[in-house]
Amino acid sequence: MLLQQLINGLTLGGVYAIIAIGYTMVYGILELINFAHGEIYMLGAYLAIIFLGLFTAMGLTAASIPIALILTAILTIIFCSAYGFTIEKVAYKPLRNAPRLSPLISAIGVSIFLQNYVMLTQGATDKVFPHRFGEAGFQFMDVNVTYLQALIILVSGLLMFFLHLFIHKTRMGKAMRATAQDKTMAALVGINVDNIISATFIIGAGLAAVAGIMVASYYGLVNYFIGYIAGIKAFTAAVLGGIGNIPGAMLGGIILGLVESTGSAYISSEYKDAYAFIILIIILLIKPSGILGKTTEEKV
């Protein structure tokens, strides 16, 4: 029973973690809470449904499900990254030197705009994911793990692993960390700071797209409002781990997923969405800098 909840929690937690990474990376570089990030995840879920629906109509899904899913994922990631890139250029970049509240308000505006845009174009009712994965799976230490759960855990784990490698081993990843630590100095060593910021939004949005696809296929239903709840949960995960800190976002996401699934099983599933808020309040009271966060004196 507990192990079963841990598997469920890990599935959810992996999803929260990869959304939380997008919040934390943008915060790390711009000190901006990108409230529109949850909406990118929602767009990912919708785009996945649209593309997979298209492939199903074309008969591709019947021919090969894996190929249809992979193509869907690629297209969804590209579209969401384009959204992320555009949002930064249109809504945040012009406000880079404005008072801190301005880009925050702009972010909320983008979030409301995207919700309504999807509601108007896709309708206010739930949409169904065109493919059912079913309950097929395997036994793991007396617990049922569906193939989809295993896939979600694997994909989120791999994404986090490769992101970690990217950030620490590549020239661009190092430039990203340098930019997060000191934008002026980054420019003085020849880093194109605007490009780094764009790359941050593109990566964050691509990860959110994957999360959107995974959740749409896991629950089978989406609506235009899912970005709001997921956004708050992923934000909580980012704060829990220490906002601005990438390993922190990974850890925070997984903890949140585990708390939510065990809490739903042992306390009450009525409060499923409330656990995130309880955690947020507790962490803000006890250690506002988060588990892996630095104490505030060390800015940048």
Place this chain on the structure above:
Amino acid sequence: MLKLVSIHTSYNNIKALKGIDIEVNKGEIVCLIGSNGAGKTTTLLTISGILKPDSGDIIFEGKSLKNISPHSIVNRGICQVPEGRRIFPRLTVLENLEMGAYSVNSKYQISNFKNNIEKVFSLFPILKERIKQHGGTLSGGEQQMLAIGRALMANPKLLLLDEPSLGLAPIMVSKIFRTIKEINEEGVTILLVEQNAKAALRLSHRGYVLENGAIKLHGSGEDLLHNEDVKNAYLGE
């Protein structure tokens, strides 16, 4: 090599530079001295493109730097060791040096990086011992060495140094000044901002005295060292 023509720079409404003309010739060490708030840092940040001048022009190797972004200015060969060192605190010493080479990495090969890093380690052997340590945990003097080393990684043609001796023990100060001379002898042109006016003027071919955002005096290092006004105001004699 570098020519500032009537540069005006302001912060919001505060006019920090009120029409500055400075010239630096290839191979020279030129120093810029002046009291606190005179506009020395502002001058260097304007050259690097971090601050945009309200008017005037900056010519480097015959081409204007107007509306050129800071990273492109680095690509043209102007590097800066800024005030306060600005080491990336959570990057290691090696990563800080790699970031210094960011602008050349795409153009040259790995061998160039290896040559440069060996050169930096021979100037500052302590950095080699600290290679895996985070920049933020280095001592002030070590950070200053790292900041200079980082700038050298880019093969600069012109090196801008903003108070490299600030806050260092006398032994370190003389080491930094010796190093600046060595770097210059290897062909790097240097524009040096210093509070330590006497040492800076001794080292420099020419100097400028900045006061309230305007150039008050300029001349050879030797002349300025013996100028009565300079002696009274900046050499404490």
